[in-house]
Protein backbone atom coordinates (compact mmCIF):
# COMPACT_ATOMS: atom_id res chain seq x y z
CA UNK A 1 0.00 0.00 0.00
CA UNK A 2 1.05 3.61 -0.51
CA UNK A 3 0.62 4.61 3.11
CA UNK A 4 1.59 7.54 5.27
CA UNK A 5 1.38 6.60 8.95
CA UNK A 6 1.07 9.42 11.46
CA UNK A 7 2.25 7.73 14.66
CA UNK A 8 0.84 9.59 17.61
CA UNK A 9 2.13 7.42 20.46
CA UNK A 10 5.63 5.96 20.87
CA UNK A 11 5.86 2.35 19.69
CA UNK A 12 7.81 0.24 17.24
CA UNK A 13 9.52 1.46 14.08
CA UNK A 14 12.38 0.01 12.05
CA UNK A 15 15.10 1.99 10.34
CA UNK A 16 16.56 -1.12 8.66
CA UNK A 17 16.92 -0.58 4.92
CA UNK A 18 13.77 -1.90 3.25
CA UNK A 19 15.83 -2.72 0.14
CA UNK A 20 17.96 -5.32 1.95
CA UNK A 21 17.29 -8.89 0.82
CA UNK A 22 15.00 -10.70 3.27
CA UNK A 23 13.18 -14.04 3.36
CA UNK A 24 9.45 -14.30 2.71
CA UNK A 25 7.91 -13.49 6.10
CA UNK A 26 4.67 -11.55 5.51
CA UNK A 27 1.53 -12.26 3.49
CA UNK A 28 -1.05 -9.57 2.75
CA UNK A 29 -4.27 -11.52 2.26
CA UNK A 30 -7.54 -10.11 0.98
CA UNK A 31 -9.71 -12.95 2.31
CA UNK A 32 -12.88 -11.85 0.49
CA UNK A 33 -14.24 -9.10 -1.73
CA UNK A 34 -17.62 -9.37 0.03
CA UNK A 35 -18.49 -6.27 2.04
CA UNK A 36 -21.56 -4.93 3.85
CA UNK A 37 -20.46 -1.34 3.08
CA UNK A 38 -20.19 0.27 -0.36
CA UNK A 39 -17.44 2.89 0.01
CA UNK A 40 -17.14 5.45 -2.77
CA UNK A 41 -13.38 4.84 -2.67
CA UNK A 42 -12.72 1.13 -2.50
CA UNK A 43 -9.38 -0.12 -3.81
CA UNK A 44 -10.92 -3.61 -4.03
CA UNK A 45 -14.29 -2.71 -5.63
CA UNK A 46 -15.83 -4.89 -2.91
CA UNK A 47 -19.49 -5.83 -2.70
CA UNK A 48 -20.82 -9.27 -3.46
CA UNK A 49 -17.51 -11.13 -3.38
CA UNK A 50 -15.97 -13.23 -6.17
CA UNK A 51 -17.72 -16.44 -7.25
CA UNK A 52 -14.56 -18.52 -6.78
CA UNK A 53 -13.14 -17.30 -3.48
CA UNK A 54 -11.10 -19.80 -1.44
CA UNK A 55 -13.23 -22.26 0.52
CA UNK A 56 -12.62 -22.82 4.23
CA UNK A 57 -10.57 -25.95 3.49
CA UNK A 58 -8.46 -24.05 0.93
CA UNK A 59 -8.01 -21.08 3.28
CA UNK A 60 -6.81 -23.35 6.12
CA UNK A 61 -4.48 -25.10 3.68
CA UNK A 62 -3.05 -21.70 2.71
CA UNK A 63 -2.37 -20.88 6.39
CA UNK A 64 -0.51 -24.19 6.82
CA UNK A 65 1.45 -23.71 3.60
CA UNK A 66 2.40 -20.12 4.50
CA UNK A 67 3.59 -21.24 7.96
CA UNK A 68 5.64 -24.04 6.34
CA UNK A 69 7.23 -21.41 4.05
CA UNK A 70 8.38 -19.36 7.08
CA UNK A 71 5.65 -16.70 7.03
CA UNK A 72 5.38 -15.15 10.50
CA UNK A 73 2.71 -12.51 10.02
CA UNK A 74 -0.41 -12.26 7.88
CA UNK A 75 -2.21 -8.99 7.27
CA UNK A 76 -5.89 -9.77 6.78
CA UNK A 77 -7.99 -7.40 4.67
CA UNK A 78 -10.80 -7.44 2.12
CA UNK A 79 -13.55 -6.47 1.28
CA UNK A 80 -14.70 -6.76 4.86
CA UNK A 81 -12.87 -9.77 6.36
CA UNK A 82 -15.64 -10.47 8.89
CA UNK A 83 -18.09 -10.93 6.01
CA UNK A 84 -16.43 -14.40 5.86
CA UNK A 85 -18.29 -16.57 8.39
CA UNK A 86 -15.19 -18.76 8.84
CA UNK A 87 -12.76 -15.94 9.65
CA UNK A 88 -12.36 -16.83 13.35
CA UNK A 89 -11.54 -20.42 12.34
CA UNK A 90 -8.91 -19.15 9.89
CA UNK A 91 -7.42 -16.79 12.50
CA UNK A 92 -7.37 -19.59 15.10
CA UNK A 93 -5.43 -21.84 12.70
CA UNK A 94 -2.92 -19.03 12.19
CA UNK A 95 -2.45 -18.81 15.97
CA UNK A 96 -1.94 -22.58 16.21
CA UNK A 97 0.76 -22.35 13.51
CA UNK A 98 2.57 -19.46 15.25
CA UNK A 99 1.51 -16.86 12.70
CA UNK A 100 0.35 -13.51 14.04
CA UNK A 101 -2.52 -11.60 12.44
CA UNK A 102 -3.18 -7.94 11.87
CA UNK A 103 -6.73 -7.26 10.71
CA UNK A 104 -7.96 -4.33 8.61
CA UNK A 105 -11.73 -3.95 8.98
CA UNK A 106 -14.57 -1.45 8.76
CA UNK A 107 -15.47 -2.48 12.33
CA UNK A 108 -19.19 -2.72 11.66
CA UNK A 109 -19.60 -6.50 12.08
CA UNK A 110 -17.64 -6.77 15.34
CA UNK A 111 -19.24 -6.95 18.78
CA UNK A 112 -18.09 -7.74 22.34
CA UNK A 113 -18.61 -11.52 22.01
CA UNK A 114 -16.60 -11.71 18.81
CA UNK A 115 -13.76 -9.71 20.36
CA UNK A 116 -13.68 -12.07 23.34
CA UNK A 117 -13.36 -15.08 21.00
CA UNK A 118 -10.61 -13.34 19.07
CA UNK A 119 -8.76 -12.52 22.29
CA UNK A 120 -9.07 -16.06 23.67
CA UNK A 121 -8.73 -18.21 20.53
CA UNK A 122 -6.43 -16.35 18.11
CA UNK A 123 -3.12 -14.46 17.86
CA UNK A 124 -4.65 -11.27 16.44
CA UNK A 125 -2.32 -8.50 17.59
CA UNK A 126 -3.93 -5.42 16.09
CA UNK A 127 -6.86 -3.92 14.27
CA UNK A 128 -6.81 -1.15 11.71
CA UNK A 129 -10.29 0.33 11.45
CA UNK A 130 -11.31 2.36 8.42
CA UNK A 131 -13.01 5.69 9.32
CA UNK A 132 -13.04 8.26 6.53
CA UNK A 133 -14.49 11.07 8.69
CA UNK A 134 -16.18 11.84 12.02
CA UNK A 135 -19.35 13.46 10.66
CA UNK A 136 -22.10 10.78 10.71
CA UNK A 137 -23.84 11.98 7.52
CA UNK A 138 -20.62 12.23 5.52
CA UNK A 139 -19.44 8.92 6.99
CA UNK A 140 -22.65 7.33 5.68
CA UNK A 141 -22.10 8.82 2.22
CA UNK A 142 -18.42 7.91 1.95
CA UNK A 143 -18.81 4.39 3.36
CA UNK A 144 -22.17 3.57 1.76
CA UNK A 145 -23.94 2.80 5.04
CA UNK A 146 -26.19 4.34 7.71
CA UNK A 147 -25.09 7.38 9.81
CA UNK A 148 -25.66 5.41 13.04
CA UNK A 149 -22.91 2.96 12.07
CA UNK A 150 -20.26 5.55 12.94
CA UNK A 151 -21.27 5.41 16.62
CA UNK A 152 -21.17 1.60 16.55
CA UNK A 153 -17.67 1.61 15.04
CA UNK A 154 -16.37 4.13 17.59
CA UNK A 155 -17.73 1.95 20.43
CA UNK A 156 -16.10 -1.09 18.82
CA UNK A 157 -12.74 0.67 18.80
CA UNK A 158 -13.04 1.21 22.58
CA UNK A 159 -13.93 -2.47 23.07
CA UNK A 160 -10.87 -3.47 21.04
CA UNK A 161 -8.68 -1.40 23.35
CA UNK A 162 -10.37 -2.83 26.48
CA UNK A 163 -9.60 -6.32 25.18
CA UNK A 164 -5.92 -5.45 24.84
CA UNK A 165 -5.72 -5.13 21.04
CA UNK A 166 -3.47 -2.52 19.47
CA UNK A 167 -5.87 -0.20 17.63
CA UNK A 168 -5.25 2.22 14.80
CA UNK A 169 -7.52 4.03 12.36
CA UNK A 170 -7.14 4.58 8.64
CA UNK A 171 -8.61 6.90 6.05
CA UNK A 172 -8.23 7.24 2.29
CA UNK A 173 -6.83 10.35 0.62
CA UNK A 174 -9.60 12.09 -1.33
CA UNK A 175 -10.89 15.67 -1.67
CA UNK A 176 -13.83 14.68 0.58
CA UNK A 177 -11.67 13.22 3.37
CA UNK A 178 -8.76 15.67 3.44
CA UNK A 179 -10.48 18.51 5.41
CA UNK A 180 -11.45 16.13 8.24
CA UNK A 181 -8.00 14.57 8.74
CA UNK A 182 -6.69 17.00 11.39
CA UNK A 183 -9.86 16.42 13.47
CA UNK A 184 -9.49 12.66 13.03
CA UNK A 185 -5.91 12.96 14.26
CA UNK A 186 -7.02 14.94 17.36
CA UNK A 187 -9.66 12.29 18.10
CA UNK A 188 -7.08 9.52 17.68
CA UNK A 189 -4.86 11.19 20.25
CA UNK A 190 -7.77 11.64 22.71
CA UNK A 191 -8.91 8.03 22.37
CA UNK A 192 -5.44 6.44 22.45
CA UNK A 193 -5.58 5.09 18.88
CA UNK A 194 -1.85 4.97 18.26
CA UNK A 195 -1.74 5.77 14.54
CA UNK A 196 -3.70 7.51 11.80
CA UNK A 197 -2.85 5.83 8.50
CA UNK A 198 -3.61 7.68 5.27
CA UNK A 199 -3.93 5.39 2.24
CA UNK A 200 -2.89 7.13 -0.96
CA UNK A 201 -4.89 5.58 -3.79
CA UNK A 202 -3.34 3.27 -6.33
CA UNK A 203 -5.86 3.31 -9.13
CA UNK A 204 -6.98 -0.26 -9.12
CA UNK A 205 -10.65 -1.25 -9.21
CA UNK A 206 -13.05 1.37 -7.62
CA UNK A 207 -11.15 4.50 -6.66
CA UNK A 208 -13.44 7.11 -8.16
CA UNK A 209 -13.57 10.20 -5.95
CA UNK A 210 -9.93 9.71 -4.94
CA UNK A 211 -7.01 11.89 -5.98
CA UNK A 212 -5.71 11.24 -9.47
CA UNK A 213 -2.84 8.76 -9.42
CA UNK A 214 -0.38 11.24 -10.87
CA UNK A 215 -1.51 14.12 -8.59
CA UNK A 216 1.02 15.31 -5.99
CA UNK A 217 -0.48 13.42 -3.05
CA UNK A 218 2.20 14.36 -0.51
CA UNK A 219 1.78 18.10 -1.22
CA UNK A 220 -2.00 17.65 -0.81
CA UNK A 221 -1.27 16.25 2.67
CA UNK A 222 0.85 19.25 3.71
CA UNK A 223 -1.83 20.71 6.09
CA UNK A 224 -2.09 17.29 7.76
CA UNK A 225 1.69 17.10 8.24
CA UNK A 226 1.66 20.65 9.64
CA UNK A 227 -1.15 19.75 12.06
CA UNK A 228 0.82 16.69 13.19
CA UNK A 229 3.90 18.87 13.76
CA UNK A 230 1.90 21.07 16.17
CA UNK A 231 0.54 18.20 18.31
CA UNK A 232 2.09 17.81 21.74
CA UNK A 233 3.76 14.45 22.31
CA UNK A 234 3.36 13.21 18.69
CA UNK A 235 5.97 10.60 17.78
CA UNK A 236 6.92 10.21 14.10
CA UNK A 237 5.70 9.73 10.54
CA UNK A 238 6.41 6.62 8.48
CA UNK A 239 6.02 6.76 4.70
CA UNK A 240 5.61 3.65 2.56
CA UNK A 241 6.07 5.41 -0.79
CA UNK A 242 9.41 4.56 -2.45
CA UNK A 243 10.23 8.04 -3.75
CA UNK A 244 8.84 9.98 -0.74
CA UNK A 245 12.37 10.53 0.59
CA UNK A 246 13.08 12.76 -2.45
CA UNK A 247 9.91 14.85 -2.25
CA UNK A 248 10.78 18.50 -1.45
CA UNK A 249 8.07 18.68 1.25
CA UNK A 250 9.52 15.67 3.08
CA UNK A 251 12.99 17.19 2.96
CA UNK A 252 11.65 20.44 4.46
CA UNK A 253 9.47 18.78 7.12
CA UNK A 254 12.31 16.54 8.28
CA UNK A 255 13.69 19.61 10.04
CA UNK A 256 10.74 19.66 12.45
CA UNK A 257 9.29 16.14 12.60
CA UNK A 258 10.93 12.75 12.61
CA UNK A 259 10.15 10.99 9.33
CA UNK A 260 11.11 7.39 8.64
CA UNK A 261 10.90 6.26 4.99
CA UNK A 262 9.98 2.57 4.93
CA UNK A 263 9.50 2.24 1.16
CA UNK A 264 8.04 -0.76 -0.64
CA UNK A 265 8.44 -4.36 0.61
CA UNK A 266 6.39 -5.98 -2.18
CA UNK A 267 8.33 -8.99 -3.45
CA UNK A 268 11.13 -8.12 -0.99
CA UNK A 269 9.78 -9.80 2.16
CA UNK A 270 6.11 -10.28 1.27
CA UNK A 271 3.55 -11.43 -1.24
CA UNK A 272 -0.17 -10.72 -1.62
CA UNK A 273 -2.98 -13.25 -1.95
CA UNK A 274 -6.32 -12.25 -3.43
CA UNK A 275 -9.71 -13.84 -2.49
CA UNK A 276 -9.62 -16.36 -5.37
CA UNK A 277 -6.09 -17.43 -4.41
CA UNK A 278 -4.30 -15.32 -7.04
CA UNK A 279 -0.79 -14.40 -5.90
CA UNK A 280 0.84 -11.09 -6.80
CA UNK A 281 3.73 -9.13 -5.27
CA UNK A 282 1.41 -6.45 -3.82
CA UNK A 283 -2.25 -6.36 -2.90
CA UNK A 284 -2.68 -3.24 -5.05
CA UNK A 285 -1.69 -5.25 -8.14
CA UNK A 286 -4.91 -7.06 -8.96
CA UNK A 287 -4.28 -7.03 -12.72
CA UNK A 288 -3.35 -9.85 -15.12
CA UNK A 289 0.14 -8.42 -15.75
CA UNK A 290 1.04 -8.86 -12.04
CA UNK A 291 -0.25 -12.40 -11.48
CA UNK A 292 2.45 -14.80 -10.29
CA UNK A 293 0.26 -17.85 -9.78
CA UNK A 294 -2.47 -19.22 -7.51
CA UNK A 295 -2.27 -20.80 -4.04
CA UNK A 296 -4.54 -23.61 -5.32
CA UNK A 297 -1.60 -25.01 -7.30
CA UNK A 298 1.58 -22.97 -6.76
CA UNK A 299 4.25 -22.80 -4.06
CA UNK A 300 4.56 -19.41 -2.34
CA UNK A 301 8.27 -19.77 -1.51
CA UNK A 302 9.14 -20.84 -5.07
CA UNK A 303 7.25 -17.90 -6.62
CA UNK A 304 8.82 -15.47 -4.14
CA UNK A 305 12.34 -16.71 -4.97
CA UNK A 306 12.08 -17.30 -8.69
CA UNK A 307 9.29 -15.35 -10.37
CA UNK A 308 10.55 -12.73 -12.85
CA UNK A 309 8.35 -10.03 -11.27
CA UNK A 310 9.82 -10.55 -7.77
CA UNK A 311 13.31 -10.63 -9.31
CA UNK A 312 12.57 -7.32 -11.02
CA UNK A 313 11.38 -5.79 -7.72
CA UNK A 314 14.54 -6.93 -5.92
CA UNK A 315 16.95 -5.96 -8.72
CA UNK A 316 15.47 -2.85 -10.40
CA UNK A 317 18.65 -1.67 -12.08
CA UNK A 318 19.41 -5.04 -13.69
CA UNK A 319 15.92 -4.89 -15.20
CA UNK A 320 16.29 -1.38 -16.59
CA UNK A 321 13.94 0.41 -14.18
CA UNK A 322 14.64 4.14 -13.93
CA UNK A 323 18.18 3.49 -15.17
CA UNK A 324 18.83 7.19 -15.79
CA UNK A 325 17.75 8.24 -12.25
CA UNK A 326 20.49 8.65 -9.62
CA UNK A 327 18.12 7.45 -6.88
CA UNK A 328 17.23 4.05 -8.28
CA UNK A 329 19.32 2.07 -5.79
CA UNK A 330 17.71 3.81 -2.80
CA UNK A 331 14.21 4.17 -4.26
CA UNK A 332 13.97 0.78 -5.93
CA UNK A 333 12.33 2.17 -9.07
CA UNK A 334 9.10 3.51 -7.57
CA UNK A 335 5.75 1.86 -7.03
CA UNK A 336 5.19 -1.02 -9.45
CA UNK A 337 1.45 -1.05 -8.65
CA UNK A 338 1.18 2.58 -9.78
CA UNK A 339 3.34 1.82 -12.84
CA UNK A 340 1.16 -1.07 -13.97
CA UNK A 341 -2.06 0.87 -13.20
CA UNK A 342 -0.92 3.91 -15.18
CA UNK A 343 1.06 2.37 -18.04
CA UNK A 344 -0.36 -1.16 -18.26
CA UNK A 345 3.19 -2.53 -18.00
CA UNK A 346 4.76 -4.01 -14.86
CA UNK A 347 8.14 -2.58 -15.93
CA UNK A 348 6.67 0.80 -16.93
CA UNK A 349 7.45 4.14 -15.28
CA UNK A 350 5.85 5.11 -11.96
CA UNK A 351 4.29 8.28 -13.31
CA UNK A 352 3.34 9.45 -9.81
CA UNK A 353 7.03 9.97 -8.90
CA UNK A 354 7.83 13.70 -8.44
CA UNK A 355 11.47 13.17 -9.48
CA UNK A 356 10.24 11.66 -12.71
CA UNK A 357 7.75 14.53 -13.16
CA UNK A 358 10.46 17.15 -12.52
CA UNK A 359 12.82 15.46 -14.98
CA UNK A 360 10.05 15.31 -17.60
CA UNK A 361 9.31 19.04 -17.09
CA UNK A 362 13.01 19.92 -17.45
CA UNK A 363 13.41 17.94 -20.68
CA UNK A 364 10.20 19.41 -22.06
CA UNK A 365 11.48 22.93 -21.32
CA UNK A 366 14.83 22.05 -22.92
CA UNK A 367 13.00 20.73 -25.98
CA UNK A 368 11.01 23.98 -26.29
CA UNK A 369 14.26 26.00 -26.01
CA UNK A 370 15.86 24.25 -29.00
Ligand code: SF4
Nearest residue numbers: 322325328331334353
Ligand atom coordinates in the same frame (compact mmCIF):
# COMPACT_ATOMS: atom_id res chain seq x y z
S1 SF4 B 1 12.62 8.24 -11.22
FE1 SF4 B 1 12.41 6.08 -10.54
S2 SF4 B 1 14.20 5.65 -9.21
FE2 SF4 B 1 14.06 7.88 -9.50
S3 SF4 B 1 12.95 8.56 -7.65
FE3 SF4 B 1 11.43 8.25 -9.31
S4 SF4 B 1 10.66 6.16 -9.15
FE4 SF4 B 1 12.52 6.34 -7.90
Ligand code: SF4
Nearest residue numbers: 001264282335336337
Ligand atom coordinates in the same frame (compact mmCIF):
# COMPACT_ATOMS: atom_id res chain seq x y z
S1 SF4 C 1 4.05 -1.79 -5.21
FE1 SF4 C 1 5.07 -1.26 -3.29
S2 SF4 C 1 4.91 0.97 -3.14
FE2 SF4 C 1 3.40 0.28 -4.66
S3 SF4 C 1 1.45 0.01 -3.53
FE3 SF4 C 1 2.51 -1.98 -3.57
S4 SF4 C 1 3.72 -2.04 -1.67
FE4 SF4 C 1 3.14 0.08 -2.02
